[in-house]
Amino acid sequence: MAFWTYNGLKFGIKSVKFPKENDFYDGFISSLKINEEKCLNLTKKVNERERKCRECELVCPTKAINLSNLSGEEEIKEGAALKVIDEERCIFCGLCIDACIDVTDSRGIGAISYATGLDFNIRPQNYTVDKKIFKKSLFVKHIDTGSCGACESEINALNNPYYNMHRLGIFITPSPRFADVLLATGTFTERMEEVFLNVLDNIPKPRFIVLAGSCAISGGVFENETAKGAKDLKLFALLDNENVIALPHCPPNPFEILNVLLLIKNGGLK
Amino acid sequence: MNHGKYKFLGDYEFIWGPVRKGVSESILFNFLSSGEELHNLEITAGYKKRNVESILAGKRNLYEQILLIERISGLHAFSASLSFCLGVEDFFGLMDKIHNNIKILRMFFAEFERIRNHIENLSEIAESTYIQVPSALYAYHAEALKQLSHKYLKSRYLMGINEIGGIRVNLSLEDIENIFNSARLIVNKVQGIIKKNMETKSHIDRLKTTGTIDLKTAKRFCAKGVVAKSAGISLDLRINRPYLLYGKINVKPVVFEDGDAFSRYMVRIEEIGQSLNILEYCCDMLKRNGFRYTADYLSRQKEYEEPKDLEKRYLKDEKSKHGFGYAESSEGAIFCYVKDFDGNIFKKINIKYPFENNYKLFACGTKNTMMMDFNINETSYNFSVAALDK
Numbered sequence: 038m039a040f041w042t043y044n045g046l047k048f049g050i051k052s053v054k055f056p057k058e059n060d061f062y063d064g065f066i067s068s069l070k071i072n073e074e075k076c077l078n079l080t081k082k083v084n085e086r087e088r089k090c091r092e093c094e095l096v097c098p099t100k101a102i103n104l105s106n107l108s109g110e111e112e113i114k115e116g117a118a119l120k121v122i123d124e125e126r127c128i129f130c131g132l133c134i135d136a137c138i139d140v141t142d143s144r145g146i147g148a149i150s151y152a153t154g155l156d157f158n159i160r161p162q163n164y165t166v167d168k169k170i171f172k173k174s175l176f177v178k179h180i181d182t183g184s185c186g187a188c189e190s191e192i193n194a195l196n197n198p199y200y201n202m203h204r205l206g207i208f209i210t211p212s213p214r215f216a217d218v219l220l221a222t223g224t225f226t227e228r229m230e231e232v233f234l235n236v237l238d239n240i241p242k243p244r245f246i247v248l249a250g251s252c253a254i255s256g257g258v259f260e261n262e263t264a265k266g267a268k269d270l271k272l273f274a275l276l277d278n279e280n281v282i283a284l285p286h287c288p289p290n291p292f293e294i295l296n297v298l299l300l301i302k303n304g305g306l307k
Numbered sequence: 308m309n310h311g312k313y314k315f316l317g318d319y320e321f322i323w324g325p326v327r328k329g330v331s332e333s334i335l336f337n338f339l340s341s342g343e344e345l346h347n348l349e350i351t352a353g354y355k356k357r358n359v360e361s362i363l364a365g366k367r368n369l370y371e372q373i374l375l376i377e378r379i380s381g382l383h384a385f386s387a388s389l390s391f392c393l394g395v396e397d398f399f400g401l402m403d404k405i406h407n408n409i410k411i412l413r414m415f416f417a418e419f420e421r422i423r424n425h426i427e428n429l430s431e432i433a434e435s436t437y438i439q440v441p442s443a444l445y446a447y448h449a450e451a452l453k454q455l456s457h458k459y460l461k462s463r464y465l466m467g468i469n470e471i472g473g474i475r476v477n478l479s480l481e482d483i484e485n486i487f488n489s490a491r492l493i494v495n496k497v498q499g500i501i502k503k504n505m506e507t508k509s510h511i512d513r514l515k516t517t518g519t520i521d522l523k524t525a526k527r528f529c530a531k532g533v534v535a536k537s538a539g540i541s542l543d544l545r546i547n548r549p550y551l552l553y554g555k556i557n558v559k560p561v562v563f564e565d566g567d568a569f570s571r572y573m574v575r576i577e578e579i580g581q582s583l584n585i586l587e588y589c590c591d592m593l594k595r596n597g598f599r600y601t602a603d604y605l606s607r608q609k610e611y612e613e614p615k616d617l618e619k620r621y622l623k624d625e626k627s628k629h630g631f632g633y634a635e636s637s638e639g640a641i642f643c644y645v646k647d648f649d650g651n652i653f654k655k656i657n658i659k660y661p662f663e664n665n666y667k668l669f670a671c672g673t674k675n676t677m678m679m680d681f682n683i684n685e686t687s688y689n690f691s692v693a694a695l696d697k
Contacts, residue, residue, distance in 0.1 A: 040503070041438060041440040041441065041507070042440065044503065045440040045443070048444060062454045062457075062458075063454070063458050064454065064457050064459070065454075065457065066457070066461065098366075098367075098370075098374055128374070129461070129467075130374055130467045131461055131475075132370070132467075135475070179329070179330045179331075180326050180333075181326075181331070181333045181355065181692075182333070182355075183355040183356075183357055183696075184332075184355075184693065185379060185380055185381035185693045186332060186380055186382050186692070186693045186694075187378075187381025187382065187384075187464050188381075189330050189331070189332060190381065190382060190427070190464075192330045193446075194446070194450055194453070196446070197443060197446035198444075198446070198447045199447055199450045209330060211328035211329060223355065226354065226355055226356055226357055228325075228353065228354045228355075228356070229325070229333060229354050232325055232326060232333070232354070236326055252378075258371070258374050258375045258378055259359075259362055259375070259378070261365055264358075264362065287378070287466075288381065288463075288464070290463070
């Protein structure tokens with residue numbers, strides 16, 4: 038065993054400096070951005086000659102794109118502009134990017150492209166507290182409500198030396214009684230819905246629920262009449278008074294999960 | 308639960324699941340134990356049943372079906388989508404029309420996925436025997452492989468790469484070489500850890516003779532993949548029924564006789580080395596074939612997604628036609644059967660994962676083992692509950 042201790046020390050510290058620095062790895066992407074100047078929907082609208090281009094909207098498998106929300110046609114709901122790309126639904130399949138490149142016939146970048154940055158609006162709807170709620174470490178209870186296993190793999194990755202979430206005082210707990218956060222992954226299948234509510238009942242307040250991945254939020258690619266994730270009417274009503282945070286993408290990147298957990302821990306939800 | 312004939316005086320039952328410790332998938336284990344020894348195990352799956360087959364029938368086009376198939380089991384996304392694509396290509400008679408370079412690229416990514424899954428599993432096995440340092444080291448290298456695929460393929464789990472007739476991601480030969488060189492460096496480091504780990508007695512001793520299954524039992528339950536190979540059955544579609552260009556390379560069967568956790572561990576280690584050799588072969592072949600960019604072989608959407616043309620060709624007189632595809636994933640064969648093409652999608656898709664056989668064998672193989680070793684057994688089988696439940 039001493040042999041492995043020596044090897045571990047020799048291996049050195051490999052953890053990222055995040056959140057002190059945004060030292061993401063090479064190739065890290067966390068969102069999609071639309072360049073309205075390049076978008077053919079808007080440019081063609083000005084000329085009023087041709088039909089508006091809606092290729093990306095048509096090709097999106099999760100209906101995450103709504104070009105009606107582009108500047109000029111923007112609908113205002115509760116004081117905030119609706120987004121063209123709904124982060125909560127996007128699964129990063131990249132079909133819209135390909136479609137846009139095909140339409141603009143540019144071999145390089147179309148109007149839609151990948152971007153980095155962790156600036157999602159994740160503040161829970163009924164959340165009014167601005168100060169730090171949890172004074173010490175944050176304990177997270179995970180529940181799989183029907184995921185594909187990729188979300189679990191990403192949450193497990195937070196324990197590896199690269200992310201090393203323990204250094205930030207965040208731990209996975211086996212018991213809901215000690216948990217501050219319930220991290221749910223998956224589409225909320227019929228059988229797991231009941232189990233989820235049972236686990237939630239056992240978590241003391243104040244508590245947060247993090248819906249990790251588009252499957253948990255809206256059903257993702259599984260979305261149909263029966264699989265709607267937490268948007269299922271019955272479940273939605275039950276979670277009305279809870280602090281629910283939607284963590285989008287399929288699967289969410291470990292950096293994104295870590296960011297949300299840190300914001301809960303440090304009271305920086307905005 | 309009824310453990311019936313297995314129950315003796317002093318035995319007690321307890322359940323574990325569907326929500327378990329740490330980060331794990333939902334499945335229910337019902338144990339019958341006398342304290343130290345596990346006398347019987349009943350597994351209740353189905354908590355995660357998402358009715359994938361009916362959701363697949365409601366999709367708008369073939370590509371949406373691929374995206375969903377990839378997400379049945381995220382860790383086997385590439386192999387599953389490959390088996391579906393091969394099934395569809397078989398249906399449309401495209402098998403011979405696909406360029407060899409595309410076949411080589413598909414082999415490349417399938418082997419890349421195998422390496423990543425095996426390294427991740429080695430990390431879990433090391434953790435189950437409570438040696439944290441090698442577990443962390445393996446996990447670090449598995450993470451490096453995921454970052455590598457994120458950089459070049461925009462997906463950490465090789466999702467969104469396959470499409471009917473080709474590969475959707477645009478890569479150059481230089482990108483492929485970079486992926487290979489980085490993967491080779493990572494595998495070399497992992498092999499260094501494996502070498503040191505083989506000298507760690509507390510690790511190896513706990514794996515040896517744990518969860519042993521004999522050849523007869525493995526055959527009775529139709530064991531698949533790593534479990535079958537560890538019990539002396541040479542079952543590898545890359546060798547037995549070569550697809551893509553596996554027939555042209557000399558893939559040696561990896562077979563161990565003991566059927567215990569150590570044999571399963573050894574199968575994974577041997578396969579990592581084997582897969583690296585296949586990656587090297589793929590890289591060489593791409594260079595020799597004059598490959599430059601995947602964009603040169605991209606199938607234009609219009610070529611295969613024009614519903615009217617497809618309807619004319621396949622709807623009228625070929626309704627009884629079906630397609631069949633298969634691919635060897637890191638845990639065993641994934642079969643896909645497609646039928647009833649309506650011009651846009653396949654209304655009937657059956658996809659079969661190896662875990663459907665292996666989980667029954669797991670319940671049988673853990674009988675009369677130590678409760679302490681249950682975690683080792685579970686990680687060495689490495690079955691995906693998501694694929695089991697579908």
